Structures are given as C-alpha cells and as structure tokens.
Amino acid sequence: MTGSLAIAGLGPGDAALITPEVSAALAEASDVLGYASYVARVPARQGLRLHPSDNRMELSRASEALKLAAEGRKVVLVSSGDPGVFAMASAVFEALEASPDYSDVAIRVLPGVTAMLAAAARAGAPLGHDFCAINLSDNLKPWELIERRLRLAAEADFSIALYNPRSASRPDGFARVLDLLRDAGCGERLIIFAHAVTTPKERIETLRLDDARAEMADMSSLVIIGNSATRRVGRWVYAPRRAS
Numbered sequence: 001m002t003g004s005l006a007i008a009g010l011g012p013g014d015a016a017l018i019t020p021e022v023s024a025a026l027a028e029a030s031d032v033l034g035y036a037s038y039v040a041r042v043p044a045r046q047g048l049r050l051h052p053s054d055n056r057m058e059l060s061r062a063s064e065a066l067k068l069a070a071e072g073r074k075v076v077l078v079s080s081g082d083p084g085v086f087a088m089a090s091a092v093f094e095a096l097e098a099s100p101d102y103s104d105v106a107i108r109v110l111p112g113v114t115a116m117l118a119a120a121a122r123a124g125a126p127l128g129h130d131f132c133a134i135n136l137s138d139n140l141k142p143w144e145l146i147e148r149r150l151r152l153a154a155e156a157d158f159s160i161a162l163y164n165p166r167s168a169s170r171p172d173g174f175a176r177v178l179d180l181l182r183d184a185g186c187g188e189r190l191i192i193f194a195h196a197v198t199t200p201k202e203r204i205e206t207l208r209l210d211d212a213r214a215e216m217a218d219m220s221s222l223v224i225i226g227n228s229a230t231r232r233v234g235r236w237v238y239a240p241r242r243a244s
C-alpha cells in the first residue's frame, strides 16, 4: 500500500469555499489530522479516522502525519484558510528536514482561500495594490521583529493584512500595534476589521485608524490597514491600481 500526505486548506469557514481538489482528497482519505476545530469541519464517514489535536502541537502533529503516510495511510492534514499561510505546511517541511527517513513520502500541498483574501473580497478591493501580511503572534518570533516589520511596512506605504491580531494570552499587543501605526503617521488610513468571515458570525467594520480601538479585534479577526490612497466608494473600500 502506498501512503501519501496532502496538506490541505479548508478555506475561511464556508464549505462553498473548499476547493474541489481538497474535497477530493478528503473523500479518499483514511486519516485526517489537524487542530480540533478544523477537523470538526470534516464530515465523519465509515473508515475515516479523525485525529484532532491541540493548537500548539504543530510539529508533533506534522511528524505524526508523516509517520502515518510512511506506514501506507492516505493522510490529509488540514489547516484553515491556506495551509501555507501561517499554518501546517511549513511545520511539515520542518519535520521532514528533521527526519530524513520520511523523504520518500508523497506530499502534496493543496491551496485554500486564505482569510486575507476572503476578508478583502467582503470589503471590496483593499489589496488591489502592493501589500504585505504580518502575523502578530509572538509565539515563534520576538515582538521587536513584529514592530520593526510594521514600521517598515508603514514607511513603504504597503496595505497591511494582520493575522492573529489579538488573543487572550496577548491582550495588549494589538493596542501597541495601533499606537505604533499612529506614531508612523497612519492615523488617517482606513482600517478594516473582518470578524469570522464567511461564517454565520461574520462582521465587517471599516473606520479611520485614529478611531480604532484594540477591543475591535480578536482571534477570529483579520485586520487590513489600507495604504495612504485606500478609499471608500459607496459601501466599498478599495486601493487604487496606481501609485505615485
């Protein structure tokens, strides 16, 4: 029996945004691994083993997925959104680097709709010009590096998508981010708070950064800060295609 590992993105929440490629991989899977709330989005069926795990277990989950695939199982490792964006694909390659025994495992990375793109589509086209994405979690990098990247992104006039803006374990970081961006001269820019996009709890709010409060974000939010030209037209927010 030849095993395989598909590292798949389930999109931002709505099942309509799961790609046909990911659905096909799930239909053929013998084992599905992932953070418990993502595994819960995969319908149970006869013969499918579900392996939910804790949020911080990325590396051991990745090793377990490689091990099962090496044993001949058809494994799908699920992430929300896209598996390559602040998610499991990098963890699998880290595990592969540490365990050359698994170098023959057939691996595929199956893209998904990342939260940033789903949020942008709801707002209009805030990522229509040059942009960057920054993960505000300091689990795996020092806070100083986050601040440095934010300052440089503001100076370069990128639109900025912020993942993991605020959590119970980091209640103050996002307030510091807003202060830093105000100090960097971004107070007049538009900021979009996109909460639980494409789920029944979806909420989208756009305001001037000077008027934003840290409590407007939580772990289910994706935040987009416009560039200096980002503007409104009717109920939409967009970044013009040209810059000078």
Ligand code: SAH
Binding pocket: 012, 013, 079, 080, 081, 082, 083, 084, 085, 086, 087, 113, 114, 115, 116, 119, 162, 163, 164, 165, 194, 195, 196, 197, 198, 199, 218, 219, 220, 221, 222, 223
């Ligand atoms: N791989 C995922 C990102 C995982 S990091 C992706 O590509 O989307 C988790 C962060 O993603 C959350 O803290 C939040 O910032 C964002 N996120 C995930 N799903 C979201 C959704 N439905 N609405 C808004 N933000 C979401």
